[in-house]
Amino acid sequence: MLGIALLVILALWLAFLYPIIQRRPAEVPKSDRYNLQMKKLWNAAQTSIREHKPLRAEKALLTILKFDEKNAAAYNRLGILYAKEQKFNEAIECFEIAQSLDNNPSSLHNVGLIYLETGAYEKAAMAFEQAISLENTLPARYIALAKAREKLGQIKAAVDALEQAYDLDHSLSTLRQILALHEAVGDSAGVADTTARIEAQLAETALKKAATTRRSRTSRIAARASKSTTKPTTSAAKSTRPTAIRTTIKPARTVATVTAKISRLAPSTTGAAIKLPRTSQTGTTVKLPHAASTFKTTPRQININKS
Numbered sequence: 001m002l003g004i005a006l007l008v009i010l011a012l013w014l015a016f017l018y019p020i021i022q023r024r025p026a027e028v029p030k031s032d033r034y035n036l037q038m039k040k041l042w043n044a045a046q047t048s049i050r051e052h053k054p055l056r057a058e059k060a061l062l063t064i065l066k067f068d069e070k071n072a073a074a075y076n077r078l079g080i081l082y083a084k085e086q087k088f089n090e091a092i093e094c095f096e097i098a099q100s101l102d103n104n105p106s107s108l109h110n111v112g113l114i115y116l117e118t119g120a121y122e123k124a125a126m127a128f129e130q131a132i133s134l135e136n137t138l139p140a141r142y143i144a145l146a147k148a149r150e151k152l153g154q155i156k157a158a159v160d161a162l163e164q165a166y167d168l169d170h171s172l173s174t175l176r177q178i179l180a181l182h183e184a185v186g187d188s189a190g191v192a193d194t195t196a197r198i199e200a201q202l203a204e205t206a207l208k209k210a211a212t213t214r215r216s217r218t219s220r221i222a223a224r225a226s227k228s229t230t231k232p233t234t235s236a237a238k239s240t241r242p243t244a245i246r247t248t249i250k251p252a253r254t255v256a257t258v259t260a261k262i263s264r265l266a267p268s269t270t271g272a273a274i275k276l277p278r279t280s281q282t283g284t285t286v287k288l289p290h291a292a293s294t295f296k297t298t299p300r301q302i303n304i305n306k307s
Contacts, residue, residue, distance in 0.1 A: 072102035088118050105134040116148055124148040139165040155185050
């Protein structure tokens with residue numbers, strides 16, 4: 001009887017009490033004030049990181065996590081901050097928490113870099129491989145994996161990872177890393193093949209550069225030719241303007257010259273005779289510029305040229 005009673009009690013507990021205990025509380029929607037405060041904290045953290053103020057950035061990120069303990073982005077950013085400060089244990093902890101909250105390849109790659117820095121090459125290789133399984137379009141992930149494989153002495157696997165990176169970026173630096181690995185193990189065939197690939201890519205790059213230079217030179221010549229074709233019209237339009245200006249300026253120059261000449265004809269104190277045209281034989285009144293007064297001339301005072 002006692003056993004039956006226990007079974008009944010257990011059944012009732014599983015039926016009624018256990019679901020209530022396991023039931024998660026409904027998430028309360030965040031208020032506008034809360035969202036505004038979180039935004040301010042994020043801005044403060046990012047500004048502090050840019051200004052190289054790690055303590056202030058750490059405080060802002062920890063405050064974010066105090067109110068939102070499931071914020072994977074804050075854990076990831078805090079891990080990067082600790083990694084820059086060479087606090088590798090704290091950085092690994094933050095990246096692992098971020099990865100548990102959000103299966104993000106960036107968090108895996110970051111924790112792999114920390115493992116690589118601290119000498120945990122096996123863990124680093126595993127982290128890089130997991131990141132590649134989630135996102136296989138970034139050459140940096142394959143290059144990091146190649147570095148971990150090289151540290152483990154797995155040169156062939158490192159070369160394979162670099163070849164995958166080269167398929168994505170077609171970079172000369174990646175080819176040079178492959179060449180360095182072949183040289184390190186004394187693989188003469190690999191050295192010759194990689195050297196030929198490097199030379200071919202250098203030649204291709206030189207040809208592309210020369211073609212680009214020719215195109216730019218041709219475009220400049222065409223631009224100059226188009227300017228030269230429109231130049232006569234512009235010069236013809238410009239030539240009419242100075243003419244109009246000269247015609248307006250010439251009378252002013254003439255008046256100024258005449259005024260200067262008349263001023264030189266002003267009567268002197270010695271009473272020298274002034275020669276005037278024939279029309280002045282009869283007495284006329286003449287006003288000269290800068291003269292002290294108006295005076296009357298008579299035929300007896302004027303020497304008239306009768307020629």
